[in-house]
Amino acid sequence: MGTVGLAFGSATSGQGFDVAATVTSIVSIRQGVETAWKDQLTALQSQDTVLSQVGTDLSTMYSALTSLTDFAGVMAQKQGSSSDNNILSLSSASSTATAGSHSVVVSSLAKTSSMYTSQLSSSATSITGSLTFQVGSGTAQTVDVASGSSLADYAKAINLAGIGVRASVITDSSGSRLSFVSQTSGAAGQLTITGSLSDNNGNSLTMNQGQTGSDAQLTVDGVAVTSSSNTVSGAIPGVSFQLVSADPSSTVQVVIANDNSSIETAFNAFVSAYNTVAKELAVQSKVVSGSTAPPLSGTSTLSMLQQSLSGALFGGTNTGSVKSIDQLGITVAKDGTLSFDATALESTLNNNFDDVVGFLQNSDSFGQNFKSVVDGLGSTSTKGVVYLAQQENTSKEKALNDSISNEDDRIADFKTRLTSQLTAANQILQSIPAQIDQIDKIYSALTGYNTKG
Structure with a gap:
């Protein structure tokens, strides 16, 4: 601990000393004990900022994965088309629809009485x-x-x-x-x-x-169908279409297909979300000589996040012909980020769609395993790595804030007592010349000798 000297010149000068400045100097030395605590607090708060962002981005990745791994998600979406919208216009194709082509002949429209x-x-x-x-x-x-x-x-x-x-x-x-x-x-x-x-x-x-009220008359894949409305649902499972006009001599082809475009968009969103997290963690790993280390550098939290994510890329059970993510157009770069080739995914979807679904959605599949890993890393689960790190930091921050607060209370009390003591001492120093003068007067009166010559 440092020392503080008192500068008041000759003891008999009556000059005294600056009480406020002296108290401030002594108190600042006493406050030095808090420096280490405040430095720790700042470091933890910097970690909190990074952890919060990583948690948010892991949540985004989880949502992107959910779109691909849920049974009613993008993999189940269908899109349809009609070869003649002047006769039949497709309204919707739900997740229960099956990809394929259907022949429809509209003999008459439904009429309302x-x-x-x-x-x-x-x-x-x-x-x-x-x-x-x-x-x-x-x-x-x-x-x-x-x-x-x-x-x-x-x-x-x-x-x-x-x-x-x-x-x-x-x-x-x-x-x-x-x-x-x-x-x-x-x-x-x-x-x-x-x-x-x-x-x-x-x-x-x-x-x-x-x-006169009458039902629509049509055939779907050779099967006679009637409908009380020109909006027909159920004739093709999961598909709804609108009858626009009747032409018994024309066959309309209704094609139901998997929504590859939306699937490719969902895969791209997943890759983008993964890369966001991977790049954030890479920044935390990079220590530049002469610079302050990143907040998570050297922590077990950072190591666990990186190892778990990279390991999940190769986890899960294979499904049919799809055995790895590269068949989905996803490749891993040297820096740990992913790249995505929509054309490669399109080819796999066209040739092995059901196997892609299984690779993402079967029990213990790549998709389900990856989703579980991300859930176990984020901040939304009470067992998540980021969540637990945040809770640990919160506990440490509370202890440090309590220590700082308690020390501030002790320092405030010390400052009050010190100010009182030094003020009293200063008053004594300042009164010495007057006391000496009074002694001189008494001495002169008793001896007749004038000390001041």
């Missing part, structure tokens, strides 16, 4: 009466015309009744009429309307058939 009344000269004309509506084989329901109702009023009443019929008023150059459209498409929605309506002059409104 509709009826309408004869027209009135004005839509505001009052009407009377009631109509009974039956949709297909459903229960017949009657809607009465309220007194003084117009066509629009009666249409509104029908719609509010919720009977499965949509009513509206159609107005053109010849007048206005009521239109009724079944809310159930196909043959099952055929409308039957009975009853009578008349205007305020007693003229009856006749009921006319608009369109």
Whole structure:
């Protein structure tokens, strides 16, 4: 520990010394014990910053892997096409669809039943009466015309009744009429309307058939299929398509294929996420002579992260013809990063798609093993390497902060006592000339001798 000297000149000068500066010098020496603690705290906080970023990037890699290893992920996605969108337009192909080609012939479209009344000269004309509506084989329901109702009023009443019929008023150059459209498409929605309506002059409104409800007729791979709607689901497992027009003489090819483009994008995302982590760890490993070592340099955490990740690239069980990541277009560079060749992956997907799925998703496969390794390294699992390192640092930081806080309290108390003691001593030093002068006066009075000559 250093020493502090007091500079106050001659003891009899009355000059004293600078109490504040002296206290500051002594206290700064006492505070030196905290320097090592604060240095440790700074080092741990630097580690925390790196660990937090590595944890975030491991989480990104885990998400990228999940897209490839989950059964309902990108490997299950399908894309489809129609050879004639003017007849049949593909709506969707779910993960349950199977890749392949299907032949579809559309003989007729589904139609929705509709009826309408004869027209009135004005839509505001009052009407009377009631109509009974039956949709297909459903229960017949009657809607009465309220007194003084117009066509629009009666249409509104029908719609509010919720009977499965949509009513509206159609107005053109010849007048206005009521239109009724079944809310159930196909043959099952055929409308039957009975009853009578008349205007305020007693003229009856006749009921006319608009369109007869009928099901769509088509064949899928030679199998006759009917659909009450022009949106067809289930005729091809996992596939939904829209019938646009009918042409019994044309065969439409519906092709369902694996979504290789999305798979390649997902692989690229995984490789990019891996390289981000690999480069971060490489920076922590590099010690430049004459420079401060990176925060994680020499730690067991860094060693475990690097060894586990690199080892996972060659872990897991082989599946069929796919035995290593290079068949997926992934190669390992000398610096530990990965490169990705989408063309190589495309070839493997086209030739051995099921084996690629198995390589990623089978129990103890490469994909499942790698996902487990990443989960065991990150900060989201309570057993993760990064998580445990962060918890250990938090514990150490608390102990150091407690030590610093306790020492600060002791130093503050010491500073108070020291200031009081040195202030008292300084007052004594400063009072010496006056005391000497008083002694001189007493001596002179007693002896008659003047010490000051």
